[in-house]
Amino acid sequence: MPFLLPPVNPADAADVPADVLSPELLASLLVDGDDELAAWTLRNAMVGSSRAAVYDGILRDAMRLVGENWRAGRWSIADEHLASRTLIAVLEQLRPAATPASRVGPLAVLAGVAGEQHMIGLLCLEQVLADDGWTVSNLGADLPDTDLASYVARNDVVLVALSATEEPRVNALAEAVMAVRVAGGERPLAILIGGGIARQPGIREHTGADGVALTLGEARAFAARHRPADS
Numbered sequence: 001m002p003f004l005l006p007p008v009n010p011a012d013a014a015d016v017p018a019d020v021l022s023p024e025l026l027a028s029l030l031v032d033g034d035d036e037l038a039a040w041t042l043r044n045a046m047v048g049s050s051r052a053a054v055y056d057g058i059l060r061d062a063m064r065l066v067g068e069n070w071r072a073g074r075w076s077i078a079d080e081h082l083a084s085r086t087l088i089a090v091l092e093q094l095r096p097a098a099t100p101a102s103r104v105g106p107l108a109v110l111a112g113v114a115g116e117q118h119m120i121g122l123l124c125l126e127q128v129l130a131d132d133g134w135t136v137s138n139l140g141a142d143l144p145d146t147d148l149a150s151y152v153a154r155n156d157v158v159l160v161a162l163s164a165t166e167e168p169r170v171n172a173l174a175e176a177v178m179a180v181r182v183a184g185g186e187r188p189l190a191i192l193i194g195g196g197i198a199r200q201p202g203i204r205e206h207t208g209a210d211g212v213a214l215t216l217g218e219a220r221a222f223a224a225r226h227r228p229a230d231s
Helices: 011-015 023-031 035-045 051-071 077-093 119-133 145-154 167-184 201-208 217-223
Strands: 106-112 137-138 157-163 190-193
Touching: 023 051, 023 077, 023 167, 023 190, 035 051, 035 077, 051 077, 051 119, 051 217, 077 119, 077 190, 106 119, 119 157, 119 190, 119 217, 145 157, 145 167, 167 190, 167 201, 190 201, 190 217
Parallel strands: 106 137, 106 157, 157 190
Antiparallel strands: none
16 A cells, blocks of 8 residues: 655645655655645645656656556556546646747647557646747647648647657657658758657667657757747
């Protein structure tokens, strides 16, 4: 059974020691389905830190702990699924507020390639880019390359971030990159690869993408480099 610290009143956030806001606490809250306190934990971790740093740090470590506990048999697949569903609810609570500026920024399109079911990384990147003033269209998981291409062709897209987790998705990833290139025509358009597959040696060269990001911080930096100067 996951451990739990005594509940903390969000009004007392300033009195909570930094080490209480830990990956262990967050993992436990996610497995218990406590989206309210999990959101509070992440919100307070973001005091003085960027969203990308918090998501790359405490959030990534918490989900790693969930996976490790499941693989070790301490938590069940049901626990792991509940943690993922709870995290989606948490991220919805932490979504940046929409502003007029967020509707006129350069357009970034995010998608999981055909067959890819994981989407939490896309949700995190969506928020990181929104914080930086991008307009973001998150097209979700398991998107056929033809539909991705159709969307790119109809819209003034500056950045496309594609996510895949495992090696069997390499061909789907390469096909998605090619489809985006054709749909974009002569327009300057940068394509980024993220997700677990980004660790595979030579993946950028194999797929023809412009860059690979292992973290949200790296994705954020890539986006900044390819942002139009007048936006």
